[in-house]
Amino acid sequence: MSLVNLNQLRDTLLGAGTNTLIPFLQLFLLVLFPDAGPGSFPLPRSLYSHYDFIIVGGGTAGCVLAGRLSEVAEWRVLLLEAGGEPTLETKVPGLSPISYIPGYSQDWGYATVPQKYSSQNFANRAARQPQGRVLGGGSTVNAMYHVRGNRRDFDHWASLGNPGWDYLSVLPYFIKSEDYRGDPGDTAAYHGKGGPIGVTPAPITPLTEAFMQGGRELGYTVLDYNGPEQLGFSQASFSILKGVRSSTADGYLRPAASRPNLHIMHGALVHKVLFTGKRATGVQFQHKGKVMTAQARREVIMSAGSVASPKLLMLSGVGPRHHLLNHQVDVVVDLPGVGQNVHDHVEVLGLSWTTPHLISTTGFRELFTKDTQDKYRTERKGPLATAPFNFLNAWVKVSPEDDPLWPDIQLFFNSATIAFDVGFLSPALWGLDKKRFFEYMSDIYGLEGFSIRPILVRPRSRGTITLKSNDPRDAPYIDPQLLTHKYDVDTLVAGVKFALALGNTSRFMNNYQAKFFDKPLPSCAGEVYGSDRYWTCYVRHMSTTFYHLTGSCKMSPVSDPYGVVDHKLRVRGVEGLRVIDASIMPAVTNGNTNAPTIMIAEKGSDIIKQDWASY
Structure with a gap:
């Protein structure tokens, strides 16, 4: 089989729905996985x-x-x-955004009910709520971030009256699940070797260095966020093993x-x-x-x-x-x-910086070259072997409340603006209203740049899941009631201000000539640009779930x-x-939830074994 032209793949991705894209993609992936045979999980002949x-x-x-x-x-x-x-496309880290395209067959296709206080610039004021419908669930289709959470999250669980769920009790299960493929240095005691889930640090790029230098300028250290502390800036770690997604x-x-x-x-x-x-x-x-x-x-x-x-x-x-x-x-x-x-983490979309430098090659465009394909096929290395768009994270503290080492904002960085694809997929990927998206973002369609998304990691708003009917085929009503608590809004406004400060630090400004896209959001035209009232309005219009329900x-x-x-x-x-x-979880952990879910299941398995040991 000859190698597929990846420019054709890009065009298919931008111009077609999943019904056209996925068969084309899977044909292409047979080149990268020539040993792919029949299913690895055969059904039993009888029960x-x-x-x-x-x-x-x-x-x-x-x-x-x-x-x-x-x-x-x-x-x-x-x-x-x-x-x-x-399916094969789920195995390639560089193709992970595919699973977020609306209509993807391995997703339940959930959305929240219309939200009163958030997501106002979204279609029907509803937030998308992806949930994996496939063996491995979220671990098969998520963005692969391997984040344990903050030690205080688990101590908080225990303090609520849940013995055995404090940090020192759950840490062995995190370590047990992990096959760490980096050099942990002085945090080696916090990492596991030989566990079922591969964990691989992302390559260090110039953007990674700029991100971490920006953190230092703002008074934060660079650390291993899965080590003893989490507050700070870091190199990303993904659930990847030898260039392939590592799912449960x-x-x-x-x-x-x-x-x-x-x-x-x-x-x-x-x-x-x-x-x-x-x-x-x-x-x-x-x-x-x-x-x-x-x-x-x-x-x-x-x-x-x-x-x-x-x-x-x-x-x-x-x-x-x-x-x-x-x-x-x-x-x-x-x-x-x-x-x-x-409840769910809440992220704010749209904060974008443009730059004259070609930086999205670390993300999207470089995936679509023959060299990239050859390197992945022969060595399982290169851009396809890691997450795209130079994804990075930091955890910061913007509110004076509580423990100063317990972050309240997670910052998510990626090397593309929300309008990098000229609007072909971005509105649908997020569930944004297309007309409002174009009205706001059309000025930077297709331009190089980067985005920083502040994420509320300790929300106080609480919502419900209720039955639509007694038919098991009907999805329930999902109503997280985002941003009903004033603390959540105020913290996100402070998170926006921190993101602005980070994007304007010296390395981004001097090395990349980064310029913040400061066009006022049309939906907030009645507020003074840059004021707290403006950013409050912005947060309420551009906020959505972070898929960690x-x-x-x-x-x-x-x-x-x-x-x-x-x-x-x-x-x-x-x-x-x-x-x-x-x-x-009585309260969501501080960061992406896949690794804590693995921990819960590891610990739950041991609890069951202990409870039935005498039978």
Whole structure:
């Protein structure tokens, strides 16, 4: 097969939807992965009459659980996943933005309900809410940032009445999961070798150096954000192993797939958990048009994620009584906290700097060359082997409240403006209103530059996930109620000001002649440009979720009336049912949530093994 012209791929990406793009892309990828054969996760020929454990959801957490629980040879484990097997495009780090194109087959396609206080420049005032619908879940389709969070996040969980979830207790699970491929220097004790998830630092580029130098100018140190402290600027680390995405499907599930005690059913949409009295005894699901049931001797484990886990609990009769009755669902236990405490990180889009220098070659354009393709095919190196757009992160403190070493803003840097693609994909990728996007951004269409996005990492606003109907095929209503709390808005305004200061530091100004795109946002024309009132308006119009939805099945002690699971992740009021995924976080961690979700599943696996050790 001859090499595919990557300029054609670029044109297809910019001009076509996923129905055209993905088949073309997968054909191209057979060149890069000539050994790609039939699926690595074959369906079982038949199901057992009973399993010891049934895991609902084969995403980030579910794959970890399936791999770890099936280590016990005498336990029969069934993993049910609504999506399919990972496709070739998910394996190439440089192509990771593909998964964010609307309509992508391995995403649920969720969006929030219209937001009252945020996302005002977005289509229908709604924020996109991507969630992986594929084995490996978010770990298969996310941006691959490997961020553990801040040690104070976990100490906070423990202080709320969740023993065993403090930082020193969870750190061994982070280390256990990791195969670190960099030189950690003096933070070596915080990193693991030989674990299931490869973690690789990104290459250092001139932009990386400018970013870190900017941090120093503003009084911050350069550090390893997965080390003992997080506050500062850093080189990025990604869940990549030898130039290929490292997902939980590859790291945990694939090595376990041949075990005779593990059955993997992908393409299986779970309808509900089955109960005998108040004990979970199995699940009902649909596979290839056929409604089926599976029985569990020991436990059903809900690992369907922050959207589907509360939805399936409610469809099963576990949730707020009045809400279930409104949807004609028989109540097993009245648990008002299911679907409450919903929150997400909030990012602000649009802060862009233009430059006369060609810098997006470190991101987008360089992907589309024959040299890049050859280097990746033969060595698994080059631009395709790492995340595109020179992604970088920093964690800073802009509010005087709380611990001075507990960041409240994450800064996300990338080497392209939001209008770099001349508007072909950017509005749709973010869910922005196309007319408003053009009105604001048309002046910098196609220009070189970079963006800095301030992200609120400790939001105080809380929302809900509620049923649309009792049909398991219907998506629930997702309402994080972004920016309902004044603290969140004020902190983001301060974060915007910090981003402006960073973009205007000497290395960016002198080496790149960076110029901030200071056109006033038309939607905020009534405010004095640059004032706090203007930036407040800007934040409310250009803010969206950061795809880290958590908290909908909160872990808490019995004293909290809105708790859903205890510190052993057991669902209140019933037996034989746990929730193990990001939904159990009482408060979202400080940064991207994939690594903490892996930790939760690693620790949850050990809890289950310990609880059943005497049986």
